[in-house]
Amino acid sequence: MSTSSLDRPSPLPPELLAPAGDIDCVRAAIENGADAVYFGLDCGFNARARAHNFGPADLPEVMDLLHSRGLAGYVTLNTLIFPSELPAIADLLRQISDANVDAVLVQDLGLVRLVRQLVPDLPIHASTQMTMTSAQCIDEIESLGIERVVVGRELSVREIKAIAQKTTMPLECFIHGALCVAYSGQCLTSESLGGRSANRGQCAQACRLPYELIVDGQDRDLGDQKYLLSPQDLAGYALIPDLIDAGVCSLKIEGRLKTPEYVANIVRHYRKAIDDAMAGRAVHLTETEVREMELSFSRGFSPGWLEGCEHKRLVPGQSSAKRGVRAGTVIATNRRGVIVDAEIPLNRGDGVVFDGDRDQQAEQGGRLFDVRALDREDPSRVELQFGTGAIDFDLLEPGQAMWKTDDPKLNQKLKRSYSQTDPVRRRPLRLRVTAAVDQPLRVVAEAAGMAPVEIESDQAMVEARKHPIDEATLHAQLGRMGGTAFELTALSAKIVGRPMLPLSVLGRLRRELVAALEAQAIARPPRRYCESALADLQQSVSKTQAAAASEAGRVPTLHILCRTMDQMQSAIDAGMRDLYADFHDIREYRGAVAMARQAEARIVLATPRIQKPDEFGLFRAMRRHQPDGYLVRNLAGLRYYRNEGFPVIADFSLNATNEISADHLIAQGATRITPSYDLNRQQLTELIEAVPSGWLEIVVHQHMPMFHMEHCVFCSVLSPGTNKTNCGRPCDRHVVHLRDRAGMEHPLQADVACRNTLFNAAAQSAAEIVPSLISAGVAAMRIELLEETGPEIARTIELYQQLLRGEVTGKEVWTQLRASNRVGVTRGTLEERRNPLTIL
Structure with missing residues (x-):
């Protein structure tokens, strides 16, 4: 029913x-x-x-x-x-x-x-x-x-x-x-481009910068739509x-x-x-x-x-900074100022700005010196005057939009709301009063979120000869709470006989009541503290670490993550037998598993990074292919595949940066953990020293996934549709890059749920620390491909295999890959941060 x-x-x-x-x-x-x-x-x-x-x-x-x-x-x-x-x-x-x-x-x-x-x-x-x-x-x-x-x-x-x-x-x-255009906790853009991690409170807001669109190798002119990642x-x-x-x-x-x-x-x-x-x-x-x-x-x-x-509404792309309110349109300029068709009221002192290229510092704006009405029958037609030299009128033209950016009168009103000495907003207070001859006056106060407070007068009430106490008197005397945080909103009184109490006593009672309420409001109940908690948590990990000490010196296994079937075939041809598949279309996973089985290779399937309420079926669909394990990127995937009995590797997106978070993921069923990319070289070393090295899988070569977004750039600029239900999937037909202000062309890809990831154009290599990783007993290392093709893949794999065998140095690896890669290789987040962010 x-x-x-x-x-x-x-x-x-x-x-x-x-x-x-x-x-x-x-x-x-x-x-x-x-x-x-x-x-x-x-x-x-x-x-x-x-x-x-x-x-x-x-x-x-x-x-x-x-x-x-x-x-x-x-x-x-x-x-x-x-x-x-x-x-x-x-x-x-x-x-x-x-x-x-x-x-x-x-x-x-x-x-x-x-x-x-x-x-x-x-x-x-x-x-x-x-x-x-x-x-x-x-x-x-x-x-x-x-x-x-x-x-x-x-x-x-x-x-x-x-x-x-x-x-x-x-x-x-x-x-x-x-x-944020990227999922919070999943944005590595500031980290990738300049060592300023959003996961550490240092976001450099690269999403607010202009980007140029490159489609299938050709520049696509989007007019004034250039802030493609700024919601x-x-x-x-x-x-x-x-x-x-x-x-x-x-x-x-x-x-x-x-x-x-x-x-x-x-x-x-x-x-x-x-x-x-x-x-x-x-x-x-x-x-x-x-x-x-x-x-x-x-x-x-x-x-x-x-x-x-609704991607087009979320990111119109024509501006990325505060603009305020659209205020009107330029009609003409003269020697005195600017004549506009005003859409909202404008007053002397208001701040305004006219449309222009903010990125090129080509905006004109300032405070209004005066506002003159030009037509009684059309009050929207006004002349705006500015201070001498504030505006270059030659840069304005009819039709140009104008925005109101500041309203001093509004700001003054807002400031008054919180700068008063006495509280403006007060806590509602209900009082229950009991008054009887030969008894003290009792008051019970109730305020929302607080336990009742009860007080009583220090003297008994007497029989009144002329003016017995009544509810109105109690309300008037006990309700005088100006200057306090309380406001009397209701009072009920039970009065027996004709009791009377001096007004001075009522006043003292009121002050005692307020003091008691204030004391209760800020009272700090005792809280427990376990002095040994951190040591206990670390000790638990240390015991496991000691038991795994024999792993030091092991030659690790090299895993390679592929994003297409062609890359998988190239990796197999290069002798790789530990493969990860991270495909745009999970329908291809069946073929990927079959290819791996034919080559007698182990294969792990990568989950999407995000799982929403109606997407759990993706996990079940991937389970049907029966791979050797799963690279999980969210806690829902970890839970599901653990419960289904599959080996799971916790990827970087689960953000393990310390021994306690790593221990938790292992306790929840992860067989290995890819540490967060927020760790630099020294911090990664600290983590390796703090946990069993066999827990870790280190990505030694990759293109950093910078923005991971619900927003779809493909839909927003390459489709007449508004979302994945009507976009026509341009991501299936086009190769897209976004060019930043430094000229770097960053690859953009969509996953099975139509979420976009913008990858760093430059590959990152941790080759120089591989010998120390081997000495520490790290059991697994990973190469992640992006757009590489057969010869590039073979060369990359060969160099890292030589590095693991000690035949080349780390510097030789990333130097040679720089020579063969069109955008070069950086050492990225595994290198000490000495240089400030330069392109943001």
């Missing part, structure tokens, strides 16, 4: 979660209606290293401020942790827990285990950097004690609802702000009712690099939208309200992926 909608419990209002880069942002979030705030610390370990962030010593003050106002505070520790950093982050975790932080956001699986054992009472939220995109992925981390998951931004409302229906894990999703910003206010219905517990605003005015602006509009949705009212923001949000920061608003994939 189905349950009617009237029988279902009403959904709880979702938490409104605001970003904070400094204390003013915290205040802006408080006063404008946030329920919680998330922020990072200046000692690193958070994915926004460029934000101001807070020092660990600031934590008690920040948390007291938040808790006194009824908000939760979450600290972001959402980066990967290297072995040498584990003691420092263990010390930091104790400070975080002692300050009564409400939760930490974590990416690293090893750090999750450390938090749970070190400070077991500190809640953990899985960061979006953990790439949780399905209930099956969430199932694999539930045993770690995680209490909330921030789902991937690439999920639609429908997909989020499907996940919520198959897990009991509370789900949080982004509702507003900048979008518009997410603005999901209209979808709040659907997300509430889907079961989302928290709606998150992006923006820890943004200003307090941005936080105030966005929070107050989303507060209104959530309140409207919970009251059953239509969620509707006026044009003025949307315009206000755009003025704080906007690359253009879109629903992101919440309505599903």
